[in-house]
Amino acid sequence: MKTENIRISGRATPLPYSRGAARPLPQRPPLPGFRALRPAPSARRSGRRGRLQEERPQAGNASRARFTAGRAGTSTAMAEGEETPPPPGSWIKDLADALDEGGCDLETVRNIIQGRQLPADLRAKVWKIALNVVGKGDSLASWDGSLDLPEQSIIHKDCQELIDQLSVPEEEKSVLTLDIESVITFYCKSRNVKYSSCLGWIHLLKPLVHLHLPRSDLYNCFYAIMNKFIPRDCFMKGRPFHLFRLLLQYHEPELCSFLDTKKMTPDSYALNWLGSLFSYYCSAEVTQAIWDGYLQQADPFFIYFLMLIILVNAKDVILAQESDKEEMIKFLETSPANFDLEDIEDLFSLAQYYCSKTPASFRKDNHSLFGSSLLGLKDDDTDLSQALCLAVSVSEILQANQQQGEGVRFFVVDCRPAEQYNAGHLSTAFHLDSDLMLQNPSEFAQSVKSLLEAQKQSIESGSIAGGEHLCFMGSGREEEDMYMNMVLAHFLQKNKEYVSIAKGGFMALQQHLADINVEGPENGYGHWIASTSGSRNSISSVDGDTPNGSGDGKGVKSLVNKMTVALKTKSVNVKEKVISFIENTSTPVDRIPFNISWPDRASLERHVSSSDRVGKPYRGVKPVFSIGDEEEYDTDEIDSSSMSDDDRKEVVNIQTWINKPDVKYNFPCNEVKENGHMFPSHLLVTATHMYCLREIPSRKGLAYIQSRQALNSVVKITSKKKHPELITFKYGNSNTSGIEILAVERYLIPNAGDATKAIKQQIMKVLDALES
Numbered sequence: 001m002k003t004e005n006i007r008i009s010g011r012a013t014p015l016p017y018s019r020g021a022a023r024p025l026p027q028r029p030p031l032p033g034f035r036a037l038r039p040a041p042s043a044r045r046s047g048r049r050g051r052l053q054e055e056r057p058q059a060g061n062a063s064r065a066r067f068t069a070g071r072a073g074t075s076t077a078m079a080e081g082e083e084t085p086p087p088p089g090s091w092i093k094d095l096a097d098a099l100d101e102g103g104c105d106l107e108t109v110r111n112i113i114q115g116r117q118l119p120a121d122l123r124a125k126v127w128k129i130a131l132n133v134v135g136k137g138d139s140l141a142s143w144d145g146s147l148d149l150p151e152q153s154i155i156h157k158d159c160q161e162l163i164d165q166l167s168v169p170e171e172e173k174s175v176l177t178l179d180i181e182s183v184i185t186f187y188c189k190s191r192n193v194k195y196s197s198c199l200g201w202i203h204l205l206k207p208l209v210h211l212h213l214p215r216s217d218l219y220n221c222f223y224a225i226m227n228k229f230i231p232r233d234c235f236m237k238g239r240p241f242h243l244f245r246l247l248l249q250y251h252e253p254e255l256c257s258f259l260d261t262k263k264m265t266p267d268s269y270a271l272n273w274l275g276s277l278f279s280y281y282c283s284a285e286v287t288q289a290i291w292d293g294y295l296q297q298a299d300p301f302f303i304y305f306l307m308l309i310i311l312v313n314a315k316d317v318i319l320a321q322e323s324d325k326e327e328m329i330k331f332l333e334t335s336p337a338n339f340d341l342e343d344i345e346d347l348f349s350l351a352q353y354y355c356s357k358t359p360a361s362f363r364k365d366n367h368s369l370f371g372s373s374l375l376g377l378k379d380d381d382t383d384l385s386q387a388l389c390l391a392v393s394v395s396e397i398l399q400a401n402q403q404q405g406e407g408v409r410f411f412v413v414d415c416r417p418a419e420q421y422n423a424g425h426l427s428t429a430f431h432l433d434s435d436l437m438l439q440n441p442s443e444f445a446q447s448v449k450s451l452l453e454a455q456k457q458s459i460e461s462g463s464i465a466g467g468e469h470l471c472f473m474g475s476g477r478e479e480e481d482m483y484m485n486m487v488l489a490h491f492l493q494k495n496k497e498y499v500s501i502a503k504g505g506f507m508a509l510q511q512h513l514a515d516i517n518v519e520g521p522e523n524g525y526g527h528w529i530a531s532t533s534g535s536r537n538s539i540s541s542v543d544g545d546t547p548n549g550s551g552d553g554k555g556v557k558s559l560v561n562k563m564t565v566a567l568k569t570k571s572v573n574v575k576e577k578v579i580s581f582i583e584n585t586s587t588p589v590d591r592i593p594f595n596i597s598w599p600d601r602a603s604l605e606r607h608v609s610s611s612d613r614v615g616k617p618y619r620g621v622k623p624v625f626s627i628g629d630e631e632e633y634d635t636d637e638i639d640s641s642s643m644s645d646d647d648r649k650e651v652v653n654i655q656t657w658i659n660k661p662d663v664k665y666n667f668p669c670n671e672v673k674e675n676g677h678m679f680p681s682h683l684l685v686t687a688t689h690m691y692c693l694r695e696i697p698s699r700k701g702l703a704y705i706q707s708r709q710a711l712n713s714v715v716k717i718t719s720k721k722k723h724p725e726l727i728t729f730k731y732g733n734s735n736t737s738g739i740e741i742l743a744v745e746r747y748l749i750p751n752a753g754d755a756t757k758a759i760k761q762q763i764m765k766v767l768d769a770l771e772s
Helices: 090-101 106-113 120-130 152-165 170-191 201-209 215-228 239-251 253-261 266-276 284-297 302-313 315-320 325-333 341-356 394-400 418-423 441-460 482-493 505-517 559-566 572-583 598-602 654-658 752-771
Strands: 390-392 410-414 469-473 499-502 651-653 665-672 678-685 689-695 702-710 714-719 726-735 738-748
Touching: 090 106, 090 120, 106 120, 106 284, 120 215, 120 284, 152 170, 152 201, 170 201, 170 215, 201 215, 201 266, 201 284, 239 253, 239 266, 239 302, 239 390, 239 499, 253 315, 253 482, 266 302, 266 325, 284 302, 284 341, 302 315, 302 341, 315 325, 390 394, 394 410, 394 505, 410 441, 469 482, 469 505, 482 499, 482 678, 499 505, 651 654, 654 678, 654 689, 654 702, 665 752, 678 702, 678 738, 678 752, 702 738, 714 738, 714 752, 726 752
Parallel strands: 390 499, 410 469, 469 499
Antiparallel strands: 651 702, 665 678, 665 738, 678 689, 689 702, 714 726, 726 738
């Protein structure tokens, strides 16, 4: 069978059985051209709509970037203009000779191809090398060929529909249909998988059919792609799409926030991108060009960056869209259909740029998504759907800032309380006490300003502590890091790019340093940990000095102190603030000591004063109200608001509800989630119930009814001594055996004292009425 006998009829026509089956909208504007976005080798991010701003080219720099595969599967730039291009066909001949000689590996192939489009007659051999199936045996040899799966009729129908899309000679259709059906059937039987049309396997086989492979090679290539390049859980609400959202948020927080507001999750528009490796919507020629580069990369995670570029390129169009949710999803889902062959080079160049600006932990911490081995899956229990942002390992933080040249460099922000920071901290970390966000907002705002100034200064000076990537470090204990999560959410809500969190916090850092310490004394704690409390010398070897200082006993200055010096040219106030937040010699914020036993901890709560009481006593049960320090370790806490789905919530007009005659009180507030996210809301109190109306950012004046709680179900109201405006309401049942907590809600209320007093009075009225 000759190559030219098979072609795709039409362009980007979706199969009728596949999910969505949405055709591109005729009135949809085309995506902006990629060529306007190609980064120079020294490209840097600008603040405008995610575009890449080219710096002035230096003499001898490459004038045009090409996607090429390097030693580690990454691309490099080829120069045009200074270098004389090879005579036409010479590299193709070199490639053909290398393939004919046998024993050719992927590294050799990449060095010859250098990112150029593969000739059709050599593509099959190159893909087989990239998929590591050269010389593989016939896996179907032991199979009896029975096509008897319960879903066999669906498989046969889908295979016939694929063949109908291809210009295949009539006499060859039956043979090709049987080959494809056999591949799918044997895969299902050998892997014990139930077939479904929405899996998109037909689209993965479509590019392989063009290679005219024998059945055994067709199966081996299909199996290798499924095993190496299709992630686990590639279905609606699957883990791969939660990971993609974190990547989008890392690079384009504004766009991510916009899509979140519209409830447009990545699986709603990118399921067929990832599940078919773009073959679902792209033409045959474009799909082959994408696979040429992707398979040579030998990096399954690279498709995430190709997906990212599609969104970055369409950012202006997305943000300007005024159509409904379904229309926007169709626009995004079918956008790969706009690709032309000349776009692919730019697509890969841009993907490489964003790849170079992404922490390595993105791959390392999620490697279990790909491959056939189940090792490590049990240990990886992180729920990415609940992750506040991308997590970075402490080992990468330490290694990244030791490297020279380009790459990801972190500016570490230590958000632990002052006493913990002073006892010991990463020597390159900037201190930002997360308690200040609630305790002293104006001082917190000033400290953030100082933080950003210190980051700028450290980058400009080439300091080892400098980096454009902000990484927030907590203690590693969830109950302590709630305040850090609020600070982190603050930066994300400000659309700050390159925001991450140190996985495991300071506890993980200590453990890592202890682990590497066994390899030699030069890797001891003194190399990395500094102290400002006097319990340990403030030492750092960031400038190549010995950890213990020079012979005169002066020691080595901590890098954070050097940043303070760098800021002395600024105003006195800024200088004082920076010194305060880096050295942190101020009085530590009071917190409940974590070594207090449970009974002693509970005794730290204080009651509302007797003068505040209205109505009868607490009726012989445990206290309903305890305005004071909230328990740090409360095992019965349930975030009730996280259980609901906004799509199912009732939407109401805020002012109409406030003006309702049965509404006695209205308290503007912020609902605070466990992960630190805050949502502008209103607490409305009626004679019998308390309602939380969460404002809808995209629909001014409207809100979701986030919760409805009966006042007689309130069993406890607590606050922090240092954060009296952060109020926690606990709902449940009180009986002689104790209190059963059924739900917990937290709110940041500006006039918390008036609010809690009014709510308490109304609760007592309800209890009085029930008792009488």
